[in-house]
Amino acid sequence: MGEILGLGCTHYPGLLLPDERLPNGFHHLLTAPNVPESAKDRANWPDPLLAELGNDRGVAAGRRYGARMADGFRAVRASLEKFDPDFVLIFGDDQYENFREDIIPAFCVLGLDQDFSIKPWAGGKANRWNESADWDMKLHGQRDVAKFLARALIDRGIDMSYAYKTLHQEELAHAFTNTLLYLDWDRKGFPWPVLPFAVNCYGSNLIHAKGGMAALFIPPQTDAPDPPAPQPWRCMEVGKAVAEILAESPYRVAIIASSSWSHCFLSPTNGYMWPDHVADRAMFNALSNIDHDFWRKRTREQMEQAGQHEMLNWMALMGAMEALGRQPEVHDYAETHIFMSDKCFVTYPAH
Numbered sequence: 001m002g003e004i005l006g007l008g009c010t011h012y013p014g015l016l017l018p019d020e021r022l023p024n025g026f027h028h029l030l031t032a033p034n035v036p037e038s039a040k041d042r043a044n045w046p047d048p049l050l051a052e053l054g055n056d057r058g059v060a061a062g063r064r065y066g067a068r069m070a071d072g073f074r075a076v077r078a079s080l081e082k083f084d085p086d087f088v089l090i091f092g093d094d095q096y097e098n099f100r101e102d103i104i105p106a107f108c109v110l111g112l113d114q115d116f117s118i119k120p121w122a123g124g125k126a127n128r129w130n131e132s133a134d135w136d137m138k139l140h141g142q143r144d145v146a147k148f149l150a151r152a153l154i155d156r157g158i159d160m161s162y163a164y165k166t167l168h169q170e171e172l173a174h175a176f177t178n179t180l181l182y183l184d185w186d187r188k189g190f191p192w193p194v195l196p197f198a199v200n201c202y203g204s205n206l207i208h209a210k211g212g213m214a215a216l217f218i219p220p221q222t223d224a225p226d227p228p229a230p231q232p233w234r235c236m237e238v239g240k241a242v243a244e245i246l247a248e249s250p251y252r253v254a255i256i257a258s259s260s261w262s263h264c265f266l267s268p269t270n271g272y273m274w275p276d277h278v279a280d281r282a283m284f285n286a287l288s289n290i291d292h293d294f295w296r297k298r299t300r301e302q303m304e305q306a307g308q309h310e311m312l313n314w315m316a317l318m319g320a321m322e323a324l325g326r327q328p329e330v331h332d333y334a335e336t337h338i339f340m341s342d343k344c345f346v347t348y349p350a351h
Contacts, residue, residue, distance in 0.1 A: 002249040005083040006321045006328075006348030007256045008314060009076050011092065011178035012069070014340060016120075018128045019066035023058030026338040029265060029273055032216035039271020049274060049337035058338050065339055066128075068332065072345035073182045075331035079347040080183065080192070085254040087142045087193040089242070091313040092175030092258045093201035095211025098167040104206065105161035106230040107238060109153075110172075110196040111146025112164070115139075118171050120181060129187065137180065140193040145251070149195070152245040158238060172196060175313075179258040192254070197242075201259070201312045203229030203300075205266070213265035216272055232303060233296050235312045239319030247324065257317035259310035260341030267307030274337040279306035284333050284344065292322040307341075321348045 014022050030040050038044055052061040080088070099105070117136040124133045146162060153160040171177060176196045184190045202211050204225040209215035230238075239255075246253045261283065262269075262276040269276040279302070286294035295318045303311060321328075331345040 002246045003252045003350050004243060004246055004320070004324060005079065005085060005254045005350045006317060006324075006326055006346075007076050007079060007254055008317055008344055008346040009073060009179065009182065009256065009258055010069075010260045010341075010343045010345075011175045011182070011258045012260050012339075012341060012343065013174060013178060015066065015069055015182060016127055016178065018126075019063040020059050022062035022065060023053070023338055025340050026058065026273075029213070029216065032213070032272070034216040034220070035273060036271045039273045046274075046337065052336065052338045061338065065334075065336065068334060069343065070185055072332045072334070072343065073185045076345055076347065077183050077185065079349070080254055083252070083254060083350060085192055085252045087145060087195055087251065088254040088256055089195040089197055089246075090176055090179055090256045090258055091197050091199060091239070091316045092173060092179060093211075093310050093313060094173045094175070094198045095202060096206055097169055097173040097211070098163075099198070099200055099206060100168055101207060103167070104200055106200050106234075107158075108161040108163055108198045109146050109150050110163050110166075110198065111143035112141025112194070112196075113143070114141055116141055118177055118180075120171070120177055137184070137190065139180065139190060142193045142195045145193075145195055148249070149242070149245060153238070153241055156241050156245075158241055173198060175258055179256065197316075199235065199312050199316065200229050201310045203227065203304075203309070205304075205309070216265060228300060229309065229312060231300055232298050232312060232315045235315035236292075236296055236319030236322070239316030240323040242316070243320035243323045255317060255320050257314040259313045260343050261308060261311055263307040263310065263341045265307070265340065266309055267305065269306060275335070275340070275342050276306040276308070277335050277342065279308060280335070280342045283308070283311070287318075287328060287344075287346070288330060290327060292318055324348075326351075
């Protein structure tokens with residue numbers, strides 16, 4: 001029988017850069033034409049936001065936040081090292097990287113070559129580790145397991161998509177690349193094979209906003225909206241099926257949900273300027289109290305209002321952990337006003 005470890009973390013792109021640049025996203029939103037002027041008005045900002053900005057535009061807060069995020073990833077990495085899985089399955093979103101106009105599945109498992117590498121800094125991109133443009137991260141894929149899992153899901157009535165290579169770019173979608181980079185924060189290497197499991201979290205917003213904050217800088221969409229993301233409860237069903245299949249397998253598996261929680265630039269709740277803390281706290285309290293029904297009853301409309309689009313990845317994890325009867329150990333739950341999104345780091349220990 002298989003053994004399964006559950007993990008939750010973020011792939012927040014801001015962390016790729018030095019801490020001093022973490023506030024840049026907030027200041028960029030102030031230039032967005034589709035952000036309401038009232039939300040840009042400092043007089044309307046809550047005290048915690050002003051405290052984070054301080055008198056240096058958020059630089060000192062960025063240093064503290066970067067250190068806190070590093071501690072979160074180190075805690076999740078420690079759980080991963082202790083469990084030492086045969087492979088890691090990562091639920092992550094594709095933000096107009098391989099899911100584009102030619103094909104947008106709800107879910108897609110990616111069976112990569114046995115040995116591959118990524119070059120995240122190609123072209124000389126700046127990064128907090130000061131690594132060169134030709135630095136590469138050596139990784140391992142799990143094509144045979146991808147075939148096994150896709151077949152088993154299809155046999156259970158889940159019409160699963162699969163792929164053996166990326167479609168529009170050589171690199172993985174950033175949800176997976178960033179997760180791997182951050183879980184190797186101290187550059188020990190990442191020895192465990194990787195099974196990316198992509199979810200169409202952005203749905204109707206995917207093409208129009210190119211999977212990000214572009215909608216705040218371009219004219220509103222005037223034609224019919226694109227089809228939506230899968231229902232949250234369906235993501236839980238898929239996660240449940242994945243857990244049940246792997247629990248019956250011979251593998252030791254770490255299942256990782258990777259995303260931040262409410263994204264300010266997706267949520268009108270606070271004028272697209274800071275996250276929906278009320279919605280996130282409700283989800284966090286339900287996670288802490290092992291209230292899976294609260295998560296299951298969360299509607300797609302509620303999640304999109306709160307900018308919780310990417311939490312469909314966590315919905316899959318919740319379904320998996322509910323099926324296995326696991327209890328969470330929360331390493332950190334971090335709210336912020338100026339760093340784009342709330343973050344959660346959690347381990348569901350294997351029995």
